[in-house]
Amino acid sequence: MQIKSLAEYEETYKFSVDHPEEFWAGIAENFLWKKKWDKVLSWNFTEPKIKWFEGAKLNITENCLDRHLEKNGDKPAIIWESNDPEKPSVTLTYKILHEQVCRFANVLKKNGVKKGDRICIYMPMVPELAIAVLACARIGAVHSVIFGGFSAKSIADRINDSACKLVITADGSFRGNKQIQLKEVIDDALIGCPTVEKVIVLTHTRTPVSMLKGRDLWYEDEIKLVDTVCPAEEMDAEDMLFILYTSGSTGKPKGVVHTVGGYMVYAGYTFSNAFNYQPGEVFFCTADIGWITGHSYIVYGPLSQGATTLIFEGIPTYPTPSRFWEIVEKHKVNILYTAPTAIRSLMSFGTEPLNGIDMSSLRVLGSVGEPINEEAWHWFDEEVGHKKCPIVDTWWQTETGGLMISPIAFVTPLKPACATLPLPGVQPLLVDEQGKEIEGNGVNGNLCIKFPWPGMLRTTYGDHERCKQTYFSTYPELYFTGDGCMRDENGYYKITGRVDDVINVSGHRIGTAEVENAINMHAGVVESAVVGFPHEVKGQGIYAFVIYPKIHDEPELTKKDILQTVTRVIGAIAKPDKILFVSGLPKTRSGKIMRRILRKIAEGETTSLGDTSTLLDPAVVDEIIAAAQQL
Numbered sequence: 346m347q348i349k350s351l352a353e354y355e356e357t358y359k360f361s362v363d364h365p366e367e368f369w370a371g372i373a374e375n376f377l378w379k380k381k382w383d384k385v386l387s388w389n390f391t392e393p394k395i396k397w398f399e400g401a402k403l404n405i406t407e408n409c410l411d412r413h414l415e416k417n418g419d420k421p422a423i424i425w426e427s428n429d430p431e432k433p434s435v436t437l438t439y440k441i442l443h444e445q446v447c448r449f450a451n452v453l454k455k456n457g458v459k460k461g462d463r464i465c466i467y468m469p470m471v472p473e474l475a476i477a478v479l480a481c482a483r484i485g486a487v488h489s490v491i492f493g494g495f496s497a498k499s500i501a502d503r504i505n506d507s508a509c510k511l512v513i514t515a516d517g518s519f520r521g522n523k524q525i526q527l528k529e530v531i532d533d534a535l536i537g538c539p540t541v542e543k544v545i546v547l548t549h550t551r552t553p554v555s556m557l558k559g560r561d562l563w564y565e566d567e568i569k570l571v572d573t574v575c576p577a578e579e580m581d582a583e584d585m586l587f588i589l590y591t592s593g594s595t596g597k598p599k600g601v602v603h604t605v606g607g608y609m610v611y612a613g614y615t616f617s618n619a620f621n622y623q624p625g626e627v628f629f630c631t632a633d634i635g636w637i638t639g640h641s642y643i644v645y646g647p648l649s650q651g652a653t654t655l656i657f658e659g660i661p662t663y664p665t666p667s668r669f670w671e672i673v674e675k676h677k678v679n680i681l682y683t684a685p686t687a688i689r690s691l692m693s694f695g696t697e698p699l700n701g702i703d704m705s706s707l708r709v710l711g712s713v714g715e716p717i718n719e720e721a722w723h724w725f726d727e728e729v730g731h732k733k734c735p736i737v738d739t740w741w742q743t744e745t746g747g748l749m750i751s752p753i754a755f756v757t758p759l760k761p762a763c764a765t766l767p768l769p770g771v772q773p774l775l776v777d778e779q780g781k782e783i784e785g786n787g788v789n790g791n792l793c794i795k796f797p798w799p800g801m802l803r804t805t806y807g808d809h810e811r812c813k814q815t816y817f818s819t820y821p822e823l824y825f826t827g828d829g830c831m832r833d834e835n836g837y838y839k840i841t842g843r844v845d846d847v848i849n850v851s852g853h854r855i856g857t858a859e860v861e862n863a864i865n866m867h868a869g870v871v872e873s874a875v876v877g878f879p880h881e882v883k884g885q886g887i888y889a890f891v892i893y894p895k896i897h898d899e900p901e902l903t904k905k906d907i908l909q910t911v912t913r914v915i916g917a918i919a920k921p922d923k924i925l926f927v928s929g930l931p932k933t934r935s936g937k938i939m940r941r942i943l944r945k946i947a948e949g950e951t952t953s954l955g956d957t958s959t960l961l962d963p964a965v966v967d968e969i970i971a972a973a974q975q976l
């Protein structure tokens with residue numbers, strides 16, 4: 346499946362556009378199917394309705410586990426590195442991982458889980474998280490992993506949206522010198538979740554937890570009660586594999602749905618190709634399994650290719666900013682896939698933390714989550730890769746399932762801070778505001794995709810209309826990404842950032858409407874408007890303009906109260922970096938907040954605010970500018 350030269354890429358790309366079905370059928374041949382497909386693809390982008398490998402039967406865990414046993418059973422599948430560098434790391438061979446997945450799958454079955462049931466997973470970055478994910482897939486249950494930083498309310502919303510039957514969690518998690526009491530958060534969440542029947546709790550931090558009789562069970566007890574044989578459920582290629590919630594410009598987060606066959610082919614193919622993974626290599630993706638990056642490039646992509654995937658529990662700066670580099674040295678990491686925000690944060694410590702660490706094992710570097718700035722790109726290239734490792738700047742989304750626009754390591758000529766070219770099978774185009782295609786090179790537009798690829802989302806859980814409205818209605822017959830993009834003179838794609846009301850904070854997608862709703866829940870707040878602003882480390886920070894007429898004591902304390910409310914409603918990741926109290930917001934006569942103006946003010950711009958003639962009360966702008974300059 347691996348492309349070896351630029352000429353081969355060009356030829357393959359052309360073939361994938363001219364004959365998409367033949368192309369993807371050829372790729373799919375590299376996977377294990379219980380029964381092959383009757384039809385490669387049927388689709389339309391109006392409903393939308395997308396089916397890949399219709400009629401095929403498979404189980405993704407047989408591709409990720411069983412098929413490697415004979416030749417590579419004793420090869421490491423997962424290497425786990427603890428938050429605490431003093432704790433020994435753990436290696437699970439394919440044989441052991443297979444056994445543990447089967448065992449835990451039997452635990453789920455024993456507790457009444459059936460094919461199609463939704464399971465919520467809220468866990469630390471430990472091997473049992475990957476085991477839980479795979480155990481669901483083994484028996485055809487649909488996993489919905491929730492990142493450990495979300496609040497009880499966010500969890501409850503997600504659990505209720507998809508009516509989860511069972512929750513898998515742990516007592517707590519370690520993140521640097523902090524501990525998160527996961528079980529306590531789950532207990533709070535479950536007060537409002539009538540569908541949840543059982544909670545399985547892994548022992549990890551061993552903090553005291555309450556265990557409710559009849560509902561809560563210990564992971565360690567349960568796995569003793571079952572055996573290690575668990576045949577893989579036969580799944581239809583278009584059966585649901587997982588739901589992953591993600592924020593958009595309006596409303597509550599939506600449950601992006603991925604299906605078994607297409608997702609597997611796409612995650613496996615893109616992993617093998619873009620990173621040029623070679624047998625025996627150690628792949629270290631620093632994301633959390635709670636995000637799509639972790640699903641596709643810690644769990645499914647690497648394991649489907651028989652790779653060794655490294656799971657790291659902690660954070661890049663704990664106990665020191667040498668941690669990533671020490672992990673690379675300790676485990677002889679060959680491919681390091683991380684985020685611009687991590688690079689910028691580590692860059693701020695200079696090169697001292699890299700001194701004396703042997704990183705000669707590194708062969709390929711990767712970046713994901715947000716546009717990488719040139720300074721960070723060069724630092725990564727020079728200080729980490731010693732100018733010997735290609736950097737694959739991979740553009741993609743929760744909805745795309747896998748990499749879309751990305752260099753192929755050792756194949757695509759690189760350009761700093763540029764996602765370069767579409768991978769085979771990906772057909773991007775740029776459109777103007779009216780949806781008219783912008784042709785030629787050296788142009789800017791809104792990034793759309795005009796043809797399906799196997800890893801694309803199929804729907805948003807429980808609300809297909811929302812999927813249609815969000816992704817397929819802005820521009821008829823096109824999938825709209827929400828990103829702005831430039832195509833340079835050489836036809837290279839460079840993502841410029843979101844063009845909708847979504848903020849990208851440290852590579853995490855946060856909807857402005859969601860943050861506003863959370864702020865508005867705070868007593869005393871009348872109204873608020875949230876925009877992004879450039880932030881040195883996070884890429885974008887959150888700037889909140891808040892109308893709060895009767896501040897009951899010091900404004901600084903009130904700001905902290907508001908942050909607390911946001912933490913309660915969404916989670917700490919959505920806390921505004923700046924709060925500005927204002928007496929009014931710039932609105933049009935029809936009552937629409939002019940965010941364009943607020944964005945400029947948040948960026949520190951005070952003069953060229955553009956046309957303000959449609960404002961109901963232009964004076965409010967001067968007042969906000971004056972207040973912002975004080976902040």
Ligand code: WT7
Nearest residue numbers: 638713714715716738739740741742743840854
């Ligand atoms: C949004 C998707 C896909 C994994 C992590 C984020 C931005 C992602 C890049 C990149 C520029 C990027 C886009 C995209 N983004 N990768 N290499 N260059 N921007 O997943 O939470 O679904 O967010 O992240 O704006 O739309 P996500």
